[in-house]
Amino acid sequence: MxxxxxxxIYAVLLWICTLPVCAGDSVLLAKGYTVRTLALKPDFDGNPxxxxxxxxxxxxxxxxxxYVHGYNDYFFQDQLADWYLxxxxxFYALELRRYGRSLLPGQVRYALRRxxxxxxxxxxxxxxxxxxxxxxxxxxxxxxxxxxxxxxxASDRAGAKTIxxxxxxxxxxxxxxxxxxxxxxxxxxxxxxGIFPKMKLPVSSSPxxxxxxxxDYRGEWDYDLTLKLLRNKTRAGWLKAMRKAHRTVRKGLSVxxxxxxxHSDRSGSESRWNDLIPVTDVVLNVEDIAGLSPKIGKNVxxxxxxxxxxxxxxxxxxxRTRAFNELEKWLINLQDL
Numbered sequence: 001m002x003x004x005x006x007x008x009i010y011a012v013l014l015w016i017c018t019l020p021v022c023a024g025d026s027v028l029l030a031k032g033y034t035v036r037t038l039a040l041k042p043d044f045d046g047n048p049x050x051x052x053x054x055x056x057x058x059x060x061x062x063x064x065x066x067y068v069h070g071y072n073d074y075f076f077q078d079q080l081a082d083w084y085l086x087x088x089x090x091f092y093a094l095e096l097r098r099y100g101r102s103l104l105p106g107q108v109r110y111a112l113r114r115x116x117x118x119x120x121x122x123x124x125x126x127x128x129x130x131x132x133x134x135x136x137x138x139x140x141x142x143x144x145x146x147x148x149x150x151x152x153x154a155s156d157r158a159g160a161k162t163i164x165x166x167x168x169x170x171x172x173x174x175x176x177x178x179x180x181x182x183x184x185x186x187x188x189x190x191x192x193x194g195i196f197p198k199m200k201l202p203v204s205s206s207p208x209x210x211x212x213x214x215x216d217y218r219g220e221w222d223y224d225l226t227l228k229l230l231r232n233k234t235r236a237g238w239l240k241a242m243r244k245a246h247r248t249v250r251k252g253l254s255v256x257x258x259x260x261x262x263h264s265d266r267s268g269s270e271s272r273w274n275d276l277i278p279v280t281d282v283v284l285n286v287e288d289i290a291g292l293s294p295k296i297g298k299n300v301x302x303x304x305x306x307x308x309x310x311x312x313x314x315x316x317x318x319x320r321t322r323a324f325n326e327l328e329k330w331l332i333n334l335q336d337l
Contacts, residue, residue: 025101028053031078038124040097044197045111048097049104050121052128055081055091063335064090064135066125070144070172070311071110072205072232074100076223080313083324087331090135094125096149100227108198112238115152115245122153126162137335139165143311144283147171147261148245151296155253165334166259167327168296169312170281172242173249174288176267190240197237204233208270212278213314219278221314255297260330262323263289264308279319283310301330 025035038050053075065084069075075093084091095102096118098111129135140163142150147168154166175182189201207230211217214225267287268280276282286304293302303326309315312323 031055033081035101036128037102038121040120040124043097043117044113045098045107046104048107049102050097050124051095051101052121052125053093053095054133055085057085057088057090059088061088061090062134062136063088063139064092064129064133064137065139065141066129067091067093068122068140068142068146068150069093069095069099070146072229073144073146074224074227076221076228077313079320087328089139090129090133092125092129094121096121096146103227108235109232110238111198111235112241113197114241115149116156118149119153119156122149130162137164138162139167139331139334141167141169142171143169143313145172145242148173148242148249151253151255151259152245152248154255154257154259155297158254158256163257165257165331166255166296167330168259168261168293170263170284170308170310171261171289171293172284173292174246174285175243176283176285176288186239186243189236190243193236193238193240197235197240199236200233201236201239204231206270206282207231208273208277209282209310211273212309213311219314249292249295252295253297255300257297257299258330258334259293259297259300260327261289261293261296261300261302262305262308262312262326263302264310264312265304265306278309278316279307281308281310303330 028035032055034054036052038052040048040050074095081091098107098109103109129138140150140154148171151168151171154163175186192199210230213219213221215222263286264281266280267285268276268282270277270282290302294300305312305319305323308319313320
């Protein structure tokens, strides 16, 4: 009889032991964050999971922000969390399947078939924030690829009234490439992505943007270089999913909440190290961001931040201070609506 009652407990403990654990979790817990694994439905690459990280305001609040990282990225931006907490927002960060702390042994890093695959963990995170933790105002904050994902998600969830505002930090609305790559090579690799989704594309990313960020090179930030790589090769299936999402953006989205888009004033090159890398966006074309942002919804503010890096919040101190000031003004207006 005792064994019958103990069996469910053993089963739960066994399940907990199978959850992904990494050194970053203990660091986050030491800083007062809660780290929760979201068990997702099986997909093309086994049994994925996502990680939801949270930290509550010292004083009771019913406002929350959900941060979604970019490509080749994960959550390590403590200064972003601290800023939101100081503004009275409970902070949440979602690490998507096969990214960061969500990556499980044997999985293909960042593997993807379609953008909407991420909606499962976004729905779970949103439900936790809204229903589980009883927040009545929720801001969605996406960076780069996370900006593309959250823009499409907010559009497809329009009318549900679960998202009150959308802040996009250098969103990945278009491929930063020349005419030949966009119109010849990209369609070829996109087609191959439907047949050989795990195929690595022949060009790897430059390490110089990462070097401009990390304290061991030319930057000020400390993060795990096994979770955010200096060099990375893109998979054909991932590119196929992104290009389909880009076509959707060009047709126009239907985000029904206020949107703030921030981008740098200039794009740069990282083919070799140069002094402009720390003060320009070397990942995306800022003209693409500026031109496509109005297609996101009917209430879109676009803010240009001079000398900003691709991740504006990781820019030099005076630049990110300006960005935070712009964001604060916008949030005040958002709360007054």
